[in-house]
Amino acid sequence: MTEVGAERADWAYRTILARLLEFTSTLGDRSAPAVCAVVRQSPMRLLAGLMPDQDPDRRYGIELPLFRTDGTAVPWNRAIDAIREVHRHRDEYLADDRADHRFHGAPVRFVGGTPADLENEVFGLAGFSCHELTALRLYLRYHREGVVLGIDVPVPPRDGTAGAGGAFTMIELSALFRGGVPANIAERERAADRYCDRSYDLRPWFGRN
Template sequence: MAAASPGGSGAAQGHPARHVLDGAYRQILDRAVQLTAPLQFKRSPSVIGIVRSSADRFLAVLSVPLSAQSRSTLSVRFQLTGNDGSPISSTDFVVGLDNALAALANDPSITDFEARGVGSPDDPASTSLFLSLASLNIDPAASVHDVQKFRQVFPIFLSGFMKTGNGKLRAYLTYYESGDTIAVDLPLAEDDAASVSTASASILGEVAALLRSGIPEHVADHEVEADPYCNRAFDLFAWFLGEAG
């Protein structure tokens, strides 16, 4: 393997611009740090290393349980640019790790895997779910300086979610002030460009605008039976798609 540099040294390779690749790698590195804990449970895989071997390539290493007492390591090699020539995302990184684990399940003898084709996930529905949640899950303490002003604009925050059907996401939104929780059925994001089926790139922004001064009449018209995890529920799926009057 070529000498690796976590900071990203290596010959620049033209397009995309080096700083674009650096930014993409930084996001992937941040995601890798989160995955140093077992991916799901104590006996699940975890990331134990990531290094950048050139401007456009990096290596991630997984620790994979073989039994309750033993683990093996699996090296997963990535290219920072996807099939369309644009940088891969942290979501694509996780897809590549998942593909590597699937290959290991089919052939337990492999120790090295080339993550090819990331950037075009096999399960677009999963990517849609991720994109929708990314749009909904905004932490004001981490993203803005004036938290109080933020809460005036966004009086609600994402407190839970459930994928409930084809293209539909139930988001549980809790009011900062009262602590009441409402459930809103929304369309999932449409594609990898993080655009959603609303007029805005932020579903949270759309919903917050609707609910800023209470529940407006045209939202109340779409009230449905609440589930055990909310005070009230509204099916706005068709409304956001422009299919309801």
């Protein structure tokens, strides 16, 4: 990542903090992503705590980077987009209780980048292809190995039901591959095409065949 000075990092944090403070007013709104905490987790990351349905026992947190990998600051609206996206899918996000650490007793997960970004510390988007009616292949630069992976995910359905695709898919895949290719994913390797080094069919993993 491009080196960022302390003054710029402070400015980036204060900018997002000020905007997130406005969302504490939604603590009484069950449909909104109520922000119940914001702290500076590290010089380059912030932690946002969320409280669904006004229930303190269901609190959880996400960590967001203050800067992209090219050294530009994450815009405050992109950070809020990330929080909204995770909140909409919070049941899947915390389904298997995979917490990177805890904050005041609440599970916290790392988010490598914001939904609108094409790159985070795990993956960089290299391309995509909707090569079947039921499959979207994401071509992702896998920084850990220096290769391009082709990952098939289900095409989001038109009927409004749950499905993979978009920001949440990128968030989940980044969390899944952060420490290497999991054994249960390695078993789903398929023949690569000319645009990737390895390919995996993860449609069943997202619950759609």
